[in-house]
Amino acid sequence: MSESQTVRDIELHQLIQDCVAGKRQAQSRLYKQFAPLMFTVCLRYSRNREEAEETLQEGFVKVFEHLNQYKYAGSFEGWIRKIMVNCALEKYRRKSQLHAIVPIEKAEEQPVSHEEALSVLGTKELLQMVQQLPSVYRMVFNLYVFEGMKHREIAELLGISEGTSKSNLFDARAILQKLIAQNMNADKKNISCL
């Protein structure tokens, strides 16, 4: 571990201690340090920006409430992220759980490379695509792709079967593919117009 890393760790340790002591300035600093990253996490799990802001708010309140339980084992960022994901899941569970049957139209079969898609589609577009997914698909996709969970764990968390989790992931990917294709085509049309 480099010296700068150690210094950062010590500073973070001190910051956490001050937050546990209830110092508002320290809490504000901690928030400013991790909020932008966590907001992206919340945007992935939410339908829109407002919902993401609510999730972020609830998440950080819980972070400060339970900060004294952080044992400095593992990444602090990972600890906060877990809290954010749990808040998002709680919000999802509070809403009615209807399995969305979304007709998936076959996308145009025009092969696009990963790099090409990345060059065209920015983070905001990708986030918007994820937000367009139905709730259950969005949950499964996020938990599988970003949190690295297995279908068995996802099924337990969401109260669905393992098979349904796999099916939902497949459908989510299909929808995202369609959305990517639509975006790519729209871009090409814009370019050709120019």
Next chain:
Amino acid sequence: MIRDIHDIDKLFKDGIEGHKEDVPDAVWENISNKLDEKQAVSFEKKYYRLRRLAIAVVLLGFLSGVYALYSKFVAPHEDVVVKTVPKTKSFEKANDNALKENSTTVEQKKSVVSDENIVDSKNNLKESSDETNKVKEQSSSSTINNNNSDVKKEHSTTEVNAPTKTVVKKIKSNNLPERSEANNSTQPKTKIVVEKKISLPDEKPVEEQSITSLLSERTTSNIALMMNAEVFIANQLNTIAHPLFASDATSVNLSSIAKQKIKTPASFSLTAFAGPDFSFENFKDNDHFAGPPGGNRQEAKRDEQQSTSFTTGLLLDYNLNSKWSIQSGIMLTTSITNIAPSTVYARPDNNGRIHFEFHCSSGYSYIEPGNIAPQAGDSAKAMGSKTKLQYTSVPLAVRYHLNAGRFSFLPAAGFTLNFLAQGKVETTIQHGTDTESSEDNITGLRSSYLNGLVSVGAEYKLTRNVSLTLIPSGRFAVTAINKNTPVSSYPNYFSLAGGVRVSF
């Protein structure tokens, strides 16, 4: 379409992971407000817990003090009381001491009389001095003998009780050598012996003693007598209970007789008391009636603060035995609560008339300000309001008596039934430019409620029948004071009352 389905996962992960998005400032403001709320709640809980802990510590300290005093004062006395009568020798010794003191007192009382006897004997002797020496001696000796017998008679007549007879005997036996000396000696020697017999322990001649010194010596002797009073009384009881010259004095169980003779606890006692209360309310939301402003426990806790509360009353105790008693009586509790300004709205009451509806933790009230005629939905500002609740209570408790000399400690537990005597709210309404004060009854209060009662009283006996009393107590509501209201109120009180107890 993306060539590989798994590429889509990678595409989104690479595109989104690690991205930082700008957060609106309002989010941090909301978080900060929420943290302030939670901090206030936790302080309140901590304060509530601390308050309860403080009360528990005070009660524990009090009980520890009770136990310590009990061990110090009551336990040693119990040893003395419970002990059987000591063996004959020591008993006789104690008896002798008491009786000697008694006889000394008796002797002091009769010193004047004895003095007269000596004077008489003097006169007799003087008269006989005119005759021959032998005759004189004989007459004097006979006179002295007579005097002795007179003195003896004096002694015997003054000795009323049998044990003193024994003492007299002893005195006689003790003084026998002196007397025999007196009999054989000349006149002045005889006189001295007599004086010795009847004079005070410091052996001053009786005639030379002044009245004040006699009195002071009498006082000293009286004090000594008082200190041995227990033994003396026991001895007196012994003489009454047993033959005068019982050989085995240890057969007498003086302590049991003494105990029987010692005063029994009075059957009834009446305590008049008064003192302040410190209340800490417990509120619960009644979701069924939730909705109106001022009608939830958070608002009640925030906006209401107890102003004054005190309790006064009369308690009647019936002693079952020396340790246990049952207590009842009648108490009057008055509690005044200040309520912060709030907004009230005009609503129809049960009769359809439009009034401003005021909500508080005790219940609700329809305010009828004289000059203001509101329309449905109108709002007005209720300036600082005040609720006044009065309850007449009947307690029923069991008390345990711990006596330590003049002090007594009386822990008690029971319950109290409280009957509503008065429930009013005073408020000032500001509607537009009009301001009007109003006093109205609170709706929603139950006619009675039950609470548990715990107390640890302390008493100090001024006289046999009158004691000063201090009663710290706690009353905890078991049932709510109201019903069908948005907030259910459970008032708890910690009281510190002082009073006077009279035993009958």
